[in-house]
Amino acid sequence: MRGDDDRSVGPGARYALLVLAAPDVRQPSRAEVERAKIELDRRLGPSKVLTGAEACATYAADDSDVDGRAPDAVVIAASVDDIATTLEVAQSCEVPVTPRAGGTGRTGGAVPVAGGIVLATHRLGSIKDIDRENLVAVVEPGVITGELHAAVEREGLFYGPDPNSLESCMIGGNLAENAGGPRAFKYGVTRDWVLGLRACVMGGGVLSVGRRTTKGVTGYDVTALLVGSEGTLAVFAEATLRLAPKPPAVATALALFRDVHAAARAVTAIIAAGVVPRCLEMLDAATLSAVRAAGVAVDARAGAMLLIEVDGDASEAALLRVGEIASRGDGSVDVVVAQDGAQRDRLWAARRMLSKATRKLARHKLSEDVVVPRARIPELLARTDEIGAATGVGHLTYGHAGDGNLHVNFLWNDDAERPAVERAIGMLMRSTVELGGTLSGEHGIGVSKAPYLPLEQSGELIALQRNIKRVFDPKGLLNPGKIFAGGRHGSC
Numbered sequence: 259m260r261g262d263d264d265r266s267v268g269p270g271a272r273y274a275l276l277v278l279a280a281p282d283v284r285q286p287s288r289a290e291v292e293r294a295k296i297e298l299d300r301r302l303g304p305s306k307v308l309t310g311a312e313a314c315a316t317y318a319a320d321d322s323d324v325d326g327r328a329p330d331a332v333v334i335a336a337s338v339d340d341i342a343t344t345l346e347v348a349q350s351c352e353v354p355v356t357p358r359a360g361g362t363g364r365t366g367g368a369v370p371v372a373g374g375i376v377l378a379t380h381r382l383g384s385i386k387d388i389d390r391e392n393l394v395a396v397v398e399p400g401v402i403t404g405e406l407h408a409a410v411e412r413e414g415l416f417y418g419p420d421p422n423s424l425e426s427c428m429i430g431g432n433l434a435e436n437a438g439g440p441r442a443f444k445y446g447v448t449r450d451w452v453l454g455l456r457a458c459v460m461g462g463g464v465l466s467v468g469r470r471t472t473k474g475v476t477g478y479d480v481t482a483l484l485v486g487s488e489g490t491l492a493v494f495a496e497a498t499l500r501l502a503p504k505p506p507a508v509a510t511a512l513a514l515f516r517d518v519h520a521a522a523r524a525v526t527a528i529i530a531a532g533v534v535p536r537c538l539e540m541l542d543a544a545t546l547s548a549v550r551a552a553g554v555a556v557d558a559r560a561g562a563m564l565l566i567e568v569d570g571d572a573s574e575a576a577l578l579r580v581g582e583i584a585s586r587g588d589g590s591v592d593v594v595v596a597q598d599g600a601q602r603d604r605l606w607a608a609r610r611m612l613s614k615a616t617r618k619l620a621r622h623k624l625s626e627d628v629v630v631p632r633a634r635i636p637e638l639l640a641r642t643d644e645i646g647a648a649t650g651v652g653h654l655t656y657g658h659a660g661d662g663n664l665h666v667n668f669l670w671n672d673d674a675e676r677p678a679v680e681r682a683i684g685m686l687m688r689s690t691v692e693l694g695g696t697l698s699g700e701h702g703i704g705v706s707k708a709p710y711l712p713l714e715q716s717g718e719l720i721a722l723q724r725n726i727k728r729v730f731d732p733k734g735l736l737n738p739g740k741i742f743a744g745g746r747h748g749s750c
């Protein structure tokens with residue numbers, strides 16, 4: 259819902275502020291819920307259906323602080339039939355159903371906003387096939403992403419998407435959010451690695467979409483539509499994923515800079531030189547302070563850092579070239595190259611603990627994942643400073659600078675600061691769109707960003723997407739309140 263409060267921050271910048279409302283979602287009646295519980299119990303057996311209040315409450319949240327309503331029942335699916343049966347019961351009893359995998363989502367996607375059924379897919383955790391000849395893996399939605407990496411790498415193969423939550427997020431959630439990660443700059447996001455899907459739809463149908471072959475253009479690309487649909491169109495039971503040969507070598511370096519603007523200039527220079535690192539991660543001064551506070555020694559002169567990784571046959575030469583470019587710019591402090599695998603792992607451990615380390619800086623932290631065209635990163639950083647100054651909300655920024663996808667984090671301690679945080683988020687979203695960017699690079703819209711969707715997309719486009727949703731889910735029961743509905747922004 260759009261508010262009426264307009265405010266200027268910085269020369270020429272106008273920001274419309276948003277007044278947020280709770281998702282407008284129909285709650286099921288007690289009788290509908292009871293009927294669904296009886297049906298689920300009868301058809302799946304009590305061992306797969308949790309109905310105790312305490313057990314259900316543990317499925318009410320994800321890694322955002324979006325407030326949901328605890329589910330009335332949780333189905334622990336152990337087969338494609340269990341998923342299909344649950345969707346059949348949900349449809350016939352008119353009870354909402356929320357799919358769930360690892361529960362690490364940051365926009366409330368797996369949070370049930372109207373109670374009903376949570377359909378947990380974490381027990382479907384088998385890697386059914388790794389086909390070396392055809393470079394294909396067939397996996398269930400409950401496979402932990404990091405375990406898939408380890409399994410294919412043991413075979414000399416490679417799966418590109420590497421969300422920083424890879425030790426606990428699952429393929430089902432990655433498919434639904436079209437997850438990315440540090441390697442997305444070179445290797446793309448989840449959608450780029452999905453060949454085909456088995457997906458269950460409301461009413462209990464099972465669709466096989468896509469293919470197992472590398473090429474294929476038969477019919478509409480329904481696979482691409484379902485990936486990134488945030489659990490609102492169908493529930494994944496199996497995915498056929500593309501693999502690649504494991505890159506023969508990887509080289510990693512840290513480049514330190516006086517400030518983020520010098521780091522952003524280095525990013526542009528590296529890419530302009532024709533080098534394609536697989537990762538180009540940026541950390542600003544406030545983030546570096548959190549890293550230091552967590553016990554990692556970082557040169558005191560540094561006010562920004564790039565974590566750079568290149569792979570392939572000529573990785574060492576490419577890294578030398580990148581290091582040379584990074585160190586010749588104005589504002590360069592130092593370049594440190596990892597000498598071996600252990601040093602490399604330590605650098606990545608520091609990157610992957612950022613979320614936890616920065617969370618300690620304040621009682622509340624909210625991590626946005628906006629994207630701007632790479633060349634406009636310096637403008638986004640300047641806007642972020644303006645927003646912080648105008649609202650008084652603390653902030654820090656890190657993320658995937660290679661593809662312009664930055665995690666702008668807002669930090670606050672006192673609940674009374676919440677309205678200022680909402681203003682800061684609205685300003686950030688509007689700035690992102692004004693800079694030619696997009697609201698989410700990898701976390702999805704979920705509940706949190708739904709109020710801001712009209713900033714980026716026209717009414718016609720939103721109506722078209724709602725119509726597509728209606729084709730898959732005529733009664734609006736599959737993951738209601740996500741993507742299109744209004745909702746309070748939750749911290750994560």
Ligand SMILES: Cc1cc2nc3c(=O)[nH]c(=O)nc-3n(C[C@H](O)[C@H](O)[C@H](O)COP(=O)(O)OP(=O)(O)OC[C@H]3O[C@@H](n4cnc5c(N)ncnc54)[C@H](O)[C@@H]3O)c2cc1C
Pocket residue numbers: 320321356357358359360361362363364366367368379399420421422423426427428429430431432433434435436437438439440488489490492493494495613614700701737
């Ligand atoms: C520390 C940390 C770091 C992170 N780093 C990254 C990162 O680098 N890149 C990135 O992209 N994300 C990142 N995330 C966000 C999150 O991990 C991803 O969005 C991830 O893809 C969610 O997977 P999950 O298994 O936890 O899904 P969940 O949180 O369980 O669900 C996410 C969405 O998927 C839907 N869903 C789940 N299972 C199914 C299914 N079987 N069928 C249909 N829909 C389903 C849910 O309804 C929900 O809408 C990070 C999160 C944390 C906490």
